[in-house]
Amino acid sequence: MSVRTRSDLETLWAEGLASLYPSKLRISVGMATCGLATGAADVYDALQAEAAARGLEIMLVATGCLGYCQQEPLVDVRVPGRGRVLYARVTPDHARDLISRIKAPSEWRHQNGDIRALAAGELPADGALAVIQENETYEISEASKVLPGVPFLNELPFYARQQKIILRNSGLLDPTSVEEYVARGGYQALARTLTDLTAQAVVDEVVRSGLRGRGGGGFPTGRKWQVCRDAPGEPKTIICNGDEGDPGAYMDRTVLESDPYSIVEGMTIGGYAIGAHEGYIYVRDEYPLAVERVTHAVARAGELGLLGKDILGSGFDFTIKVVRGAGAFVCGEETSLIASIEGGLGEPRPKPPYPAERGLWGQPTVINNVKTWASVSAILARGADWYANIGVENADAAPSEWRHPNAGTVVFSLVGKVANTGLVEVPLGLTLHDMIEGIGGGGLDGRAVKAVQTGGPSGGCLPARLFHLPIDYETLTQAGSIMGSGGMVVMDEDTCMVDVARYFLNFTMAESCGKCTPCREGTRYMVQILTRIVEGEGTLEDLVLLEEVATWVKAASLCGLGQTAPNPVLSTLRYFRDEYEAHVVDKRCPAGVCRALIRLAIQPDLCNGCGLCLRECPVGAISGEKKSPHVIDQELCTRCRLCYDVCPVGAVEIVR
Amino acid sequence: MDVPVDGVTLTVNGQSVTVPRGTVLIEAVQAAGVTLPTLCYHEGLAPYGACRLCMVMITEPRRALVASCAHPVAEGLVVETDDPEAVAARRLALEFLLSRCPQSDVIRELATGEGVTASRFGGPPPEQANELCMLCGLCVRVCREVIGAAAISFVGRGADRRVSTPFDVQSDACIGCGACAEICPTGAIQIEDRGDKRILHTWHTTVQLDACPECGRFFAPEPMAFIKEEMPEVADLWSLCPDCRRLRTARQWVAQTPVASA
Numbered sequence: 001m002s003v004r005t006r007s008d009l010e011t012l013w014a015e016g017l018a019s020l021y022p023s024k025l026r027i028s029v030g031m032a033t034c035g036l037a038t039g040a041a042d043v044y045d046a047l048q049a050e051a052a053a054r055g056l057e058i059m060l061v062a063t064g065c066l067g068y069c070q071q072e073p074l075v076d077v078r079v080p081g082r083g084r085v086l087y088a089r090v091t092p093d094h095a096r097d098l099i100s101r102i103k104a105p106s107e108w109r110h111q112n113g114d115i116r117a118l119a120a121g122e123l124p125a126d127g128a129l130a131v132i133q134e135n136e137t138y139e140i141s142e143a144s145k146v147l148p149g150v151p152f153l154n155e156l157p158f159y160a161r162q163q164k165i166i167l168r169n170s171g172l173l174d175p176t177s178v179e180e181y182v183a184r185g186g187y188q189a190l191a192r193t194l195t196d197l198t199a200q201a202v203v204d205e206v207v208r209s210g211l212r213g214r215g216g217g218g219f220p221t222g223r224k225w226q227v228c229r230d231a232p233g234e235p236k237t238i239i240c241n242g243d244e245g246d247p248g249a250y251m252d253r254t255v256l257e258s259d260p261y262s263i264v265e266g267m268t269i270g271g272y273a274i275g276a277h278e279g280y281i282y283v284r285d286e287y288p289l290a291v292e293r294v295t296h297a298v299a300r301a302g303e304l305g306l307l308g309k310d311i312l313g314s315g316f317d318f319t320i321k322v323v324r325g326a327g328a329f330v331c332g333e334e335t336s337l338i339a340s341i342e343g344g345l346g347e348p349r350p351k352p353p354y355p356a357e358r359g360l361w362g363q364p365t366v367i368n369n370v371k372t373w374a375s376v377s378a379i380l381a382r383g384a385d386w387y388a389n390i391g392v393e394n395a396d397a398a399p400s401e402w403r404h405p406n407a408g409t410v411v412f413s414l415v416g417k418v419a420n421t422g423l424v425e426v427p428l429g430l431t432l433h434d435m436i437e438g439i440g441g442g443g444l445d446g447r448a449v450k451a452v453q454t455g456g457p458s459g460g461c462l463p464a465r466l467f468h469l470p471i472d473y474e475t476l477t478q479a480g481s482i483m484g485s486g487g488m489v490v491m492d493e494d495t496c497m498v499d500v501a502r503y504f505l506n507f508t509m510a511e512s513c514g515k516c517t518p519c520r521e522g523t524r525y526m527v528q529i530l531t532r533i534v535e536g537e538g539t540l541e542d543l544v545l546l547e548e549v550a551t552w553v554k555a556a557s558l559c560g561l562g563q564t565a566p567n568p569v570l571s572t573l574r575y576f577r578d579e580y581e582a583h584v585v586d587k588r589c590p591a592g593v594c595r596a597l598i599r600l601a602i603q604p605d606l607c608n609g610c611g612l613c614l615r616e617c618p619v620g621a622i623s624g625e626k627k628s629p630h631v632i633d634q635e636l637c638t639r640c641r642l643c644y645d646v647c648p649v650g651a652v653e654i655v656r
Numbered sequence: 657m658d659v660p661v662d663g664v665t666l667t668v669n670g671q672s673v674t675v676p677r678g679t680v681l682i683e684a685v686q687a688a689g690v691t692l693p694t695l696c697y698h699e700g701l702a703p704y705g706a707c708r709l710c711m712v713m714i715t716e717p718r719r720a721l722v723a724s725c726a727h728p729v730a731e732g733l734v735v736e737t738d739d740p741e742a743v744a745a746r747r748l749a750l751e752f753l754l755s756r757c758p759q760s761d762v763i764r765e766l767a768t769g770e771g772v773t774a775s776r777f778g779g780p781p782p783e784q785a786n787e788l789c790m791l792c793g794l795c796v797r798v799c800r801e802v803i804g805a806a807a808i809s810f811v812g813r814g815a816d817r818r819v820s821t822p823f824d825v826q827s828d829a830c831i832g833c834g835a836c837a838e839i840c841p842t843g844a845i846q847i848e849d850r851g852d853k854r855i856l857h858t859w860h861t862t863v864q865l866d867a868c869p870e871c872g873r874f875f876a877p878e879p880m881a882f883i884k885e886e887m888p889e890v891a892d893l894w895s896l897c898p899d900c901r902r903l904r905t906a907r908q909w910v911a912q913t914p915v916a917s918a
Contacts, residue, residue: 513813517791520791520817521753545776
């Protein structure tokens with residue numbers, strides 16, 4: 001079919017509803033990369049085989065990521081008219097067991113007169129993480145409480161403070177189904193844009209929403225669009241930046257995999273607003289599933305006429321090409337990305353002129369992050385005022401001179417030494433404390449959190465005493481970190497801040513393109529100095545030199561990579577100078593991480609002589625008789641800490 | 657350029673200067689009589705901003721540390737070249753380059769000019785002890801932007817970055833013109849004419865030379881013969897070596913010029 005009018009969209013909407021809320025059991029398996037990595041594909045196969053073997057009629061769907069990555073594989077069972085139960089950490093055995101315990105819905109109706117709740121045993125409660133409330137528009141949430149004792153998803157601490165706009169559909173629909181996207185409100189924004197709004201009105205709406213670039217820079221999106229719209233030159237271009245390369249961060253990947261149509265729709269709106277007829281989605285090739293999903297979405301939208309000529313009968317033409325990046329971190333920088341699309345070296349060029357004036361092929365170009373485009377389609381559907389009012393309530397927590405308009409939501413991948421890890425979306429202005437202690441559930445194994453690193457390898461480390469600060473662009477920048485594209489790494493007392501700085505500088509050094517002198521040479525020298533310090537050969541003069549290099553690399557580098565690369569060094573020097581001084585003055589690593597500065601020793605009064613450490617030691621440094629205390633030969637010991645990890649009685653001590 | 661060539665007035669170190677619109681800040685700085693160190697800037701090539709030696713501080717309308725070779729001029733800008741931050745940034749960049757290429761006279765001179773005589777970062781590893789290339793990219797850019805051959809490019813990333821031909825082998829695209837060596841500010845590119853061959857050592861490339869039909873000297877890279885085909889009206893003149901060409905042109909000119917009567 002071809003979608004030409006709003007009534008055609010309604011047809012899609014009806015088909016999507018029938019698919020989202022079928023009259024048979026709908027079982028969804030989270031099969032974004034995070035799910036697949038934990039074995040979701042086997043779970044999917046087991047569900048399919050077992051249901052077929054038992055003759056249970058089900059609709060099995062591969063969905064995207066719900067965000068609670070730690071609990072993957074996640075399986076969501078929807079019982080028609082009654083609600084959905086989410087099962088966590090499902091194995092193929094659990095999956096088969098689950099199917100074997102589900103009765104056919106036909107049997108339930110006869111047994112149970114009360115439609116608001118399932119009778120005990122109709123769906124197993126064990127392994128159930130939560131009950132998902134269906135979207136309020138389509139079903140009454142009262143009727144959704146299906147399992148006594150199992151909380152609603154939004155009652156879980158991990159989800160309680162979250163507000164999903166960018167991730168509104170992630171994990172809740174089949175990412176290959178445009179019908180389901182439409183049924184969840186998709187393409188309403190484009191229909192409104194093309195029929196009710198002038199191009200300038202779209203720009204104005206984005207300006208009023210207060211949306212800022214979610215790639216990390218935080219430049220006001222509407223202002224960028226206005227510059228591009230007003231800039232002379234044809235053809236103009238829309239680019240979606242999906243070249244996410246931060247270690248430990250996967251926000252963009254998840255959106256691309258779980259809800260590709262929200263990006264396609266957002267870009268189409270952007271094209272209309274600035275007068276572009278062509279768009280590019282630049283995705284790194286290390287994201288094969290994201291490439292596949294987004295390519296499929298572009299092709300399907302083209303088939304339906306939601307991309308191409310005369311979209312929705314408006315006379316507006318727009319097409320999208322998917323371009324795969326070849327794995328350079330620097331290509332996430334907008335001018336490098338543009339050079340890469342043009343077939344040149346992935347290297348930045350000086351700005352100004354900015355891409356909005358001179359971008360792809362030298363013509364005006366709007367380049368925005370994946371999450372920005374997913375936000376655009378939500379904003380145009382629900383209106384600028386709705387968006388502008390999200391996320392400002394905590395702004396007073398920041399010192400007044402740091403305050404700045406921060407509206408809407410941001411996505412973080414919350415990882416590291418924190419109890420709950422996963423992908424979270426929160427209103428701007430939420431405090432770091434609410435993020436880490438609330439959503440994250442505090443430190444791993446109940447340990448105290450020491451610091452958090454926001455913004456990926458270019459971000460800074462903020463100490464726990466600053467956790468009262470709200471998460472917004474200016475506050476994080478003033479505190480010495482950045483919003484970045486959304487990495488959030490939690491650290492505890494066992495994390496050495498010098499070692500952390502060295503780890504991130506190693507990354508930026510390896511990813512520096514090498515074009516400009518400060519970044520190419522400066523990151524290398526910073527790594528050299530940091531290596532000296534962690535190896536116990538640093539001096540107080542090294543700290544002075546390190547700070548000097550970091551300051552000028554930040555100030556003088558050509559692009560954002562070099563300008564932010566020193567952040568881990570500068571922020572740790574600012575907040576954890578005592579740790580640096582312990583390394584260079586006392587030759588001591590307080591966290592017990594730096595190999596050259598620690599010693600492993602077996603405490604004779606605790607050692608029961610089990611011999612486990614002796615067997616595990618890779619260099620044969622441990623000796624001792626059975627059932628008598630063992631000793632470590634310090635000459636042979638490489639401080640690998642394997643003995644520390646395996647000792648069943650905690651007799652191995654890290655001497656700091 | 658479709659940019660109208662009218663004037664832009666700005667202030668450099670308290671001195672008012674007017675330069676054509678569309679130029680970069682370093683032109684204005686030079687017009688004010690101030691010399692800044694620079695290695696990657698060339699007025700015949702597009703702004704590049706890589707060596708970061710020409711950092712200056714813009715104080716009005718908004719304080720910003722910028723590379724003057726890549727920043728467009730704008731009406732009313734106030735620029736200070738001696739701002740402590742700009743000086744510190746230039747010095748550190750020079751210190752970095754001094755560590756990279758301690759054997760380069762050019763870099764040593766520039767560093768001395770900014771008051772940097774030694775580097776705190778040690779020297780290069782032994783295998784790069786004689787490194788002269790500081791990756792300004794002038795050779796790559798002249799080959800692509802001006803010559804149109806694009807025979808060389810950057811290889812590797814970060815500290816491994818260097819300039820070479822594809823796969824470090826003989827280049828089919830190189831026309832042997834030598835513009836790269838001509839433009840190189842530090843003399844890092846080795847080119848040698850030996851008999852009927854031009855050996856571009858740095859580019860692993862050898863090209864055949866054509867001989868001058870008059871004096872017999874080998875001088876013209878064979879891959880550049882296309883220039884004669886593109887300009888048939890002067891083809892025979894272009895086949896001569898520069899010396900013979902000058903000689904013939906001079907003779908023609910003398911022959912055509914009427915001798916003034918005494």
